[in-house]
Amino acid sequence: MKEEFMFIDQTLGYALETQSLDIAEFIAIKRKIATMSPVIFDLTLQSFLAVLRYAAVRAEDIRIGIQPTAKEVAAAHQLGCCNIKVSLDDNAIHEMPALTGEALRQAREWEMNVALHIIGNCEYPASKVRHICRIVKEYGITSIVFDDSKSELDSVATYWRLLDLQQEIPCGVEYYGSNGKGLATGNALGAIKSGVRHIAVAVGGVGGYPAFEEVLMSARYLLKFPLDIPGNMAECCGEILSYAGQTVNFTKPIIGAHIFAHESGIHVDGVNKRSDLYEPFTPETVGLSRKIIIGKHSGKAAIEFKIKEMNISLQPTAVSEVLEKVRGLAIRQKAPVSDRQLQSLAHEAAS
Amino acid sequence: MKIKIVDTTLRDGEQAAGVVFSQTEKLTIAEALDQAGVFAIEAGTPAMGVEEQSALQAIVDADLSARVIAWNRAVKQDILTSVKCGFSFIHISVPVSDLHLQYKLKTTREAVLQQMVDSIIYARSFGCSISVGAEDASRADEKFFLQVAEAAARTGAEYIRYADTVGRLEPLETYEVMQSLRKKCALPLEIHVHNDFGLATANTVAAIQAGVQMVSVTVGGIGERAGNATLEQVFAVLTDLHGHDTGIDRNMLPVLTKLVAKACHVEADHFCQR
Numbered sequence: 037m038k039e040e041f042m043f044i045d046q047t048l049g050y051a052l053e054t055q056s057l058d059i060a061e062f063i064a065i066k067r068k069i070a071t072m073s074p075v076i077f078d079l080t081l082q083s084f085l086a087v088l089r090y091a092a093v094r095a096e097d098i099r100i101g102i103q104p105t106a107k108e109v110a111a112a113h114q115l116g117c118c119n120i121k122v123s124l125d126d127n128a129i130h131e132m133p134a135l136t137g138e139a140l141r142q143a144r145e146w147e148m149n150v151a152l153h154i155i156g157n158c159e160y161p162a163s164k165v166r167h168i169c170r171i172v173k174e175y176g177i178t179s180i181v182f183d184d185s186k187s188e189l190d191s192v193a194t195y196w197r198l199l200d201l202q203q204e205i206p207c208g209v210e211y212y213g214s215n216g217k218g219l220a221t222g223n224a225l226g227a228i229k230s231g232v233r234h235i236a237v238a239v240g241g242v243g244g245y246p247a248f249e250e251v252l253m254s255a256r257y258l259l260k261f262p263l264d265i266p267g268n269m270a271e272c273c274g275e276i277l278s279y280a281g282q283t284v285n286f287t288k289p290i291i292g293a294h295i296f297a298h299e300s301g302i303h304v305d306g307v308n309k310r311s312d313l314y315e316p317f318t319p320e321t322v323g324l325s326r327k328i329i330i331g332k333h334s335g336k337a338a339i340e341f342k343i344k345e346m347n348i349s350l351q352p353t354a355v356s357e358v359l360e361k362v363r364g365l366a367i368r369q370k371a372p373v374s375d376r377q378l379q380s381l382a383h384e385a386a387s
Numbered sequence: 388m389k390i391k392i393v394d395t396t397l398r399d400g401e402q403a404a405g406v407v408f409s410q411t412e413k414l415t416i417a418e419a420l421d422q423a424g425v426f427a428i429e430a431g432t433p434a435m436g437v438e439e440q441s442a443l444q445a446i447v448d449a450d451l452s453a454r455v456i457a458w459n460r461a462v463k464q465d466i467l468t469s470v471k472c473g474f475s476f477i478h479i480s481v482p483v484s485d486l487h488l489q490y491k492l493k494t495t496r497e498a499v500l501q502q503m504v505d506s507i508i509y510a511r512s513f514g515c516s517i518s519v520g521a522e523d524a525s526r527a528d529e530k531f532f533l534q535v536a537e538a539a540a541r542t543g544a545e546y547i548r549y550a551d552t553v554g555r556l557e558p559l560e561t562y563e564v565m566q567s568l569r570k571k572c573a574l575p576l577e578i579h580v581h582n583d584f585g586l587a588t589a590n591t592v593a594a595i596q597a598g599v600q601m602v603s604v605t606v607g608g609i610g611e612r613a614g615n616a617t618l619e620q621v622f623a624v625l626t627d628l629h630g631h632d633t634g635i636d637r638n639m640l641p642v643l644t645k646l647v648a649k650a651c652h653v654e655a656d657h658f659c660q661r
Contacts, residue, residue: 190628191558191589192596217628218620222558222589229559241585250585258557258584285657287403289585289613296612297404302460303611310490313523314611316553316583329404333435360436367438370407 041255041263043075044099044210046238046245051280052083059090065279069239070097071266072273073252078121078236081108088115099151104128104136109143119149121181126156129167140175151210153181158188158197165204172207179208179234184223185244187216194226202231210234213246220246225254228261239276240284240291249273249290249322257317268323290322297327299372301335304328308341331372332363343382346375354385361385390625390633391426391601392618393577396647397446398429398458399615400605403651410442412650416606417446419646420453423639426601427454433472434465440472447473456518461499461506470513477510478548479503480520483535484527496531500538507542517544518577525551525564533571540573546601547574551590554583554613558593565597577601580616582608587616592624595631606647607658617658619644 048066051057057065069075079087080101087093099119102108112120120143128136143150152171160168171177182198189197194213202209211227213220213236224235224246241247249269256263266272270291274284286294296319298304306313307326319325328338339359343350350358361381362373373381397416401408408416413431420428430446431439447455456476457469469477481503488494494502507517519539524532536547549568556564561578569576578594578601580587591602608617619640625631641655648655 188628190592190596190624192562192593195559217624218588218617219592219624221585222593225557225586225589226559247585254557254584254586258555258560258586287609287613289582292613294404295583298611299404300402300611303402306487306491310486312553313487313491314553316555327404331405332407332439333402363436364438366407367409370409372405372407 040233042234043073044234044236045069045075045077046236046243047276047280048077049079049083050238050243055281061279062087065276068272068276072248081111104139106139106142109139113146121151121153123153123155129164144176149178151179151181152177154183158184160201168205177207179210180205181210181212183212185214187214190219191222191226194223195230198227198230198232212236214244215241221250221254224251228255228259239273240282242280242282253290265321270322270324296324297329299329299331300333305335305337308337329372330362330378332366334362342378346379348382348386350386358382358385388631390595390631392633392635393427393429393601393603394420394425394618395429395603396605398431400609402611403609406651408650413442414445416646418449419643421451423643424634424636425453427456429456429458432458433468444472461502463509466506466510475515477515478518478520479506480522482522483532484523486526487523504538504542507539507544511543518546519544520548520550522550523552524549525556537573544574546577548577548579551580554581556580556590557586558589561590561593562597565594565599569598577603579603582613588620591616591621606643609651
């Protein structure tokens, strides 16, 4: 079980809270996210209730985030949801309010899977761990949510902290990171390396969570876990993000339209010889395509490659002449040289 | 710990496909980087042509406090061009992975080592200070990387760049590799990483935690493909999380971000969404 990944999706919840999705959109985005990898969807009780106003939705792959009250536990139960995430702060861990205990007892009676989302900080001193262990045993808690939403840890610290915590706590541990300092994906990998397999993610990193596509690809290609990567991932993420009211930045890792665009002389020469010289994975892996941009940083190999595509043949001296003109033109117009412009420069040099 | 920031916005950053900085933009960005307090500015590649040479000469002539570095292949003509531009800090890059040697340069380890040594000696003959760049180091045999560093140290290079050219490192691995390399390497290390898996900042930070003291970054993380490590993010982690001294003036960072975004024809928040 421990080796099996379960990503905890935050994209759908984000989309519900920020956009007015109709039921068809809700179903479409949910289905698309599920094609990425095995996933469970975190939704707040309010968001899920709002969806249910329009249609019946099965709750088996949905986890409802609730406050620790018997009323909210009962509401989740009535909706047919057996997965809940209960938020508790540090104080409640140390001295559990009677109402919270009642809520957790109720959830246990109904055999619900309960994740305890511990809000506060990433510090887990011995006394806190002791209290958590007691609560886990007493209420049959399924997992603890380790929350670094304030971006307090780096990747190495995340690894060590979670390695310790998993040894100390007699239930599963989930990782909820945040990209406040640009470390989200790295920290998620730290969590995975420590043994955590339940990772909160969001497509495109919306809401500040680790980007689903980055964590998935890194786990597959850098950590070498046998995960399936959907061949249309870039397009799929783009569609999911458009439901969430977002567009994909063109240099976004894994899914950006421009990440396989090469201009500099050395790189274009390299990828034409062998793509892995300057690409960590092929564009086809994620459903993107390679682009050769002609501009200020172009070298001879790129010019030769492009004019060959245009069925123009040039002497080596003429290629150098075209290259010099290309660089000058790119600098003057402060933009790449279009195919048409290159074609006319090449024809000039050929005549 | 004092961390030295080597900014390569004007070299690797401008190599992002489609980005072109004008001569004025290059100088303005260089001056702002200097004001921000970076240790070094990798300003460009003089061998690219006369327009670039003229832009680079203007930066050298600006008499900045930061080191101004020219990027070079291990080719004498390239180095001579840099020297003629007025550069006294010369970066010489050689690929070190067998993949790059075999399929890109179609050469051998011995040949590339000799080429590097010859280039360093040549650049040193003009009185230049030298740094060496080990391209594709993250896919290279560690022994060969150390051999390159050893030869570079013997010939008078100051430090060596460990380049994760295709962005295939992850943070825990970076930490382990750097901890081991740091003890064995004949030269101080500079970490230079790419963001293909969204890990550039995390990997840079992990290298620092392992004891590396020089980092290569770009403003907004611009660079080849998905870009490089982002100056703004690396600064925030090193300063706010780890309490390191980078010499960077925090107030200058938004100015730099806006300046570079404008020169790239994008909105400044384009960089924040990475």
